[in-house]
């Protein structure tokens with residue numbers, strides 16, 4: 001039986017161009033059901049598919065997801081292996097569909113730090129999808145905001161950038177998100193209220209939304225509600241209200 005999608009009206013709403021998501025709560029989602037954590041991560045990937053479809057439907061142009069942080073290496077080895085296995089499977093089984101859908105994949109983070117075969121799959125996926133324009137999907141994998149800032153600084157020093165030439169725009173052009181607008185809306189699921197080293201430069205003026213649902217339960221309707229909430233925010237970027 002095919003489940004009818006509830007019609008959701010975007011009229012009059014301000015749809016954010018760039019949404020970034022900390023997909024938190026897979027483990028707790030699984031625990032609540034008496035399942036292993038890996039089942040939570042698998043449910044998280046299934047949900048990611050729903051959220052990508054919803055982004056395309058709502059006209060969001062850039063989605064950035066926090067899939068694996070530099071700190072996540074500290075989790076038990078079996079969980080790290082499980083997450084790598086999921087990442088491999090996504091690249092093997094979802095790439096064709098993502099490409100057909102017009103998704104352009106970007107990677108944020110240190111590719112060198114992951115297994116060579118996985119690096120190869122990522123490079124192939126980036127190359128295959130590079131001309132797609134419907135949705136840019138930034139996958140932060142082996143990513144940390146502080147490491148990104150250090151990496152950018154090292155690159156600028158290596159390029160001999162002079163302090164006199166240093167501007168915020170120039171600095172941004174050395175980040176993994178180079179060429180992309182900053183996130184308008186950062187969502188963290190599972191009710192947690194932390195930034196956890198995610199896009200700490202780029203999200204300086206982003207609106208933040210803490211959604212109560214665990215990530216596997218944050219679907220199309222919850223994303224719609226997030227857009228409604230975002231539309232009601234007044235973004236001042238440090239200036240005064242326009243009243």
Ligand code: FPP
Pocket residue numbers: 023024025026027028029041044045048066067068072086087090139
């Ligand atoms: C946070 O939940 C989630 C993660 C650390 C991993 C997120 C990864 C996926 C959804 C799948 C990977 C996606 C791709 C594209 C490779 P948690 O484990 O911290 O949950 P908890 O706080 O309830 O324990």
